Amino acid sequence: MSNQSVTNESIEPQNQVTTAVDQVFVELRRAIVEGDVAQGSKISEPELAKRYGVSRATLRDALNRLEACNLVERKANVGCRVVALTPERLIEVYQVRAALEGLACRLAAQNMTDEEIANIKALLNKHLNEQRVKEGESYYQEAGDLDFHYRIIKGSKNEHLFNLLIHDLYQLIRMYRVQMGMTGPRVSKAFDEHLAIINAIENRDGELAEMLMKRHISYSMNNIENKFNAAQ
Amino acid sequence: MSNQSVTNESIEPQNQVTTAVDQVFVELRRAIVEGDVAQGSKISEPELAKRYGVSRATLRDALNRLEACNLVERKANVGCRVVALTPERLIEVYQVRAALEGLACRLAAQNMTDEEIANIKALLNKHLNEQRVKEGESYYQEAGDLDFHYRIIKGSKNEHLFNLLIHDLYQLIRMYRVQMGMTGPRVSKAFDEHLAIINAIENRDGELAEMLMKRHISYSMNNIENKFNAAQ
DNA sequence: GGTGCCAAGATTGTCGACAATTTGAGAAAG
């Protein structure tokens, strides 16, 4: 578990966390995504409320939000469990992700400004240099990849799509990646794929950008799936 | 407002509504979707709690769930408003819907059993007959259309996709349709489109099914958009 | 007369306690 230091900045930049429920929600979400609380384990409301120094009603509220993100499952009068990461669920999530990010790409090719596109290209170059220096450190794999996808989704200018992907789906995806220990040798290949995508967007070729993104995500899924099978 | 009697059965068939929060949630959702409480209006927690004969904490819980469905928007220490139905938002939602239901169609062509497909074809025939008798009554437009899409989404056998579409997106879509008074002459055309889609699925032609569904949804959006523009 | 500040009212966020339901261990019957 060498990559637990990846920040959430790129995922929630200006999101002001004011209320107590927000704090517990963010903290508990981090704990779940990074595996501090094991997948499939039951969540005791009184215990967690005490640990976070907060009322049970407040913690319950936070659990409701986690349920909306599909990070915990809840049954009436029974309780709350952290979701279990099954291969079947991984495939389901990635199918949805491919469809939505494909759409995001097509819209980005249509709606991003030239400046935004130039910024992403600059970002990729910066990451390339950093990566050369660090010689395969896993920085790019997590934060850089996240940043790239984040900007394209934002560039779609579709707020509904943005919320769906960033607030809901991406936490689940991060959970799979972190807990499977995704720090493999896919870095350089992913980089080339990113480059091809942004080039398609620059040429305002929405269809190609969509197709490349879907393929890119498909590769990414196969990568995680292999780790899954190797893990048992 | 001649079509407020459309049931929710096809959307939540066996969903047991046991707890008080569930009841308030379902009831309040219906009120919002069908326009009993105006779009954009502010929601007073004490008032609604009294009206539904329930504690404020319970009502708050229900509001949280409505927020997760994108039916209300909430700001910390300020309050809760019913979402406003803007044309921009309609387009955003329908773009997402087209991508997701397109995926559902492709998966359905791959995963539905022959029996499930036969059942949908039988359903379409039944609706065709009923429609001939009733001569353009708006029954098919709402419940029948809902049923068709519901079965295909279910037929994708992708649970995550199912939850996303049925629990979150479809309520918003229903809200647009009900409040725009969707009972136009698109019935027969929609029927033909449904027929083409199920035929493609029967032939296990996922790509065609996906394309037809995307087009079908695109038509549907244009229809609502026209009503929007005509409304002011 | 307009602008900015302040206080009172109202609304939301949080808490601890009570009620309803589930669960699990142990006793009794087969």
Next chain:
DNA sequence: CTTTCTCAAATTGTCGACAATCTTGGCACC
């Protein structure tokens, strides 16, 4: 020994009250 029933302990669902925050109307000051 297995099965079923019972009851108690624990857990979840719901409530009313208190604390923190925002809103609004009025007053002083420029």
